């Protein structure tokens with residue numbers, strides 16, 4: 001990863017007005033779709049195989065190989081519709097990268113989604129965008145309209161006989177709708193309770209039909225794989241977790257923003273070079289590597305040379321998530337930070353499963369005691385027990401997503417919690 | 431005398447809803463877009479408004495209510511004209527969102543529901559708005575995001591809205607987005623000092639979501 005400084009951006013290149021279809025086409029846009037649909041060199045299986053070989057690990061958080069997921073779709077049955085769901089819910093705290101694609105390079109995503117639909121022989125794609133993206137939803141709809149006007153979407157695309165509609169669906173402000181089956185319930189017009197799996201979306205997805213769901217950034221990479229080949233794409237970044245990636249940088253640093261670099265970036269390079277260093281030259285205390293659900297990293301871990309890829313982060317029990325790094329300085333109150341994370345998940349739990357509905361509420365109650373310096377020694381054990389009861393026992397992963405960051409805060413920053421326990425003397429007499 | 435509201439969609443609104451219905455294999459799937467149209471029209475989703483959506487889409491009222499009541503952006507109570515969703519979540523909370531929220535509470539003299547004394551504004555704490563890099567941020571009336579908030583920028587925004595001027599869309603040009611890698615090497619690993627426990631904080635939970 002030594003040569004990241006010479007990296008040329010491919011997802012959000014510095015081309016003015018790239019969101020306009022003419023500009024996009026002038027820069028080689030929709031050529032990959034054309035090749036796939038009309039050159040005769042490709043068929044659905046070969047596209048799927050190429051994407052699988054590239055190993056685009058899902059950028060929505062779970063990191064699953066996109067092409068492999070596509071290959072789980074059952075064989076096409078004439079007359080039985082099938083759908084692509086595009087996840088633009090982007091509600092994971094610390095994550096703001098998909099919005100950049102909607103804003104600056106929407107046609108790359110549209111092209112990628114269309115190629116994906118060809119590969120899986122889909123009838124329509126639904127783009128679920130969080131309701132708070134109101135302004136960007138309108139802008140993205142314009143891009144979709146342009147694509148229809150130019151014949152890149154709709155009936156008989158480029159004379160190939162392939163038809164595709166892309167529909168934009170506006171959310172209503174609920175984090176849970178980013179969870180894949182909740183998103184499907186929401187799109188169908190139901191109360192968006194996540195479904196228990198199996199059956200998986202490939203068998204029973206939108207309206208009960210075979211469906212694949214991918215993140216916006218995942219799909220935006222597809223034309224790049226077609227253009228330059230799986231070999232080229234997977235030679236970028238960390239070998240086991242390759243590709244270009246949109247890193248979000250936020251928190252106590254000088255230059256927050258969205259940065260495109262290869263995977264496997266050293267976190268210290270991200271903070272001190274890309275991010276311009278710590279704000280006010282403070283010392284680093286903690287990093288949340290990829291959205292609020294990820295276990296936190298300590299400054300020691302980060303300075304130990306951790307890189308932004310699944311393998312490196314696994315060595316310290318964390319994950320890459322959505323690659324939105326939240327950087328926290330020495331003045332951060334980790335107790336209050338944990339409390340605010342708990343409050344988020346408590347607000348966003350759909351309430352379907354008891355461990356999650358009750359557990360998130362208990363986290364808030366107990367952590368609040370610590371924030372107000374009323375913690376008790378037994379509460380620390382209670383918090384860890386709560387983590388145990390929440391992990392792996394619920395319909396969806398929101399409960400795990402609550403427990404992971406809080407457990408990591410309790411382990412790595414335990415002394416901060418201990419310092420907020422009511423003094424032993426008053427405790428003894430209480 | 432209170433104005434009486436007629437709970438009907440105009441032909442144009444009906445046509446708009448039909449356009450959404452056509453997107454989905456099942457009519458009921460248009461409930462969210464139809465609720466958006468109803469809320470835009472009536473300002474909030476009263477039982478009558480939800481009843482109208484239900485009859486327009488031939489679906490049970492309970493299902494419409496079940497959907498509307500799940501989401502924070504659908505208003506189930508009559509609300510002031512301008513909502514400020516002030517992000518106090520994850521990053522914003524650490525980057526001044528809490529202070530902006532307190533400032534808003536004080537400067538607008540909000541009551542326990544978060545409504546301003548003049549009845550024109552309503553504030554609540556928002557969860558992450560996917561704009562953490564420009565935090566603290568807020569969203570106005572389910573629409574415009576205001577980035578890089580300061581108390582002064584908040585006050586200016588309020589002044590504009592008093593005159594019903596919506597602030598312009600901020601594209602947030604990627605001005606920092608690609609660092610020209612300044613040759614600033616990472617410092618040596620260092621031990622982080624323990625911070626002393628801060629003074630107890632009294633958490634005010636007023637003016638949050640019901």
Ligand SMILES: Cc1cc2nc3c(=O)[nH]c(=O)nc-3n(C[C@H](O)[C@H](O)[C@H](O)COP(=O)(O)O)c2cc1C
Pocket residue numbers: 057058059060061062063064066087088089090091092175176177178179180181213214215216218219396397398401
């Ligand atoms: C509670 C919860 C929230 C999620 N939110 C999002 C989200 O906002 N955006 C997203 O792309 N994936 C989100 N996911 C992950 C999706 O369930 C799914 O794995 C992803 O969209 C698949 O796309 P990918 O394989 O391309 O990453 C969420 C998962 C959970 C459990």
Ligand code: SF4
Pocket residue numbers: 176193194348349350351352353354356357394395396397398399
């Ligand atoms: S884990 Fe939580 S959010 Fe997920 S389905 Fe269960 S209650 Fe709902």
Ligand code: FES
Pocket residue numbers: 093094095517518519520521522523557558559560561562563565566567
């Ligand atoms: S935490 Fe405020 S926008 Fe993400």
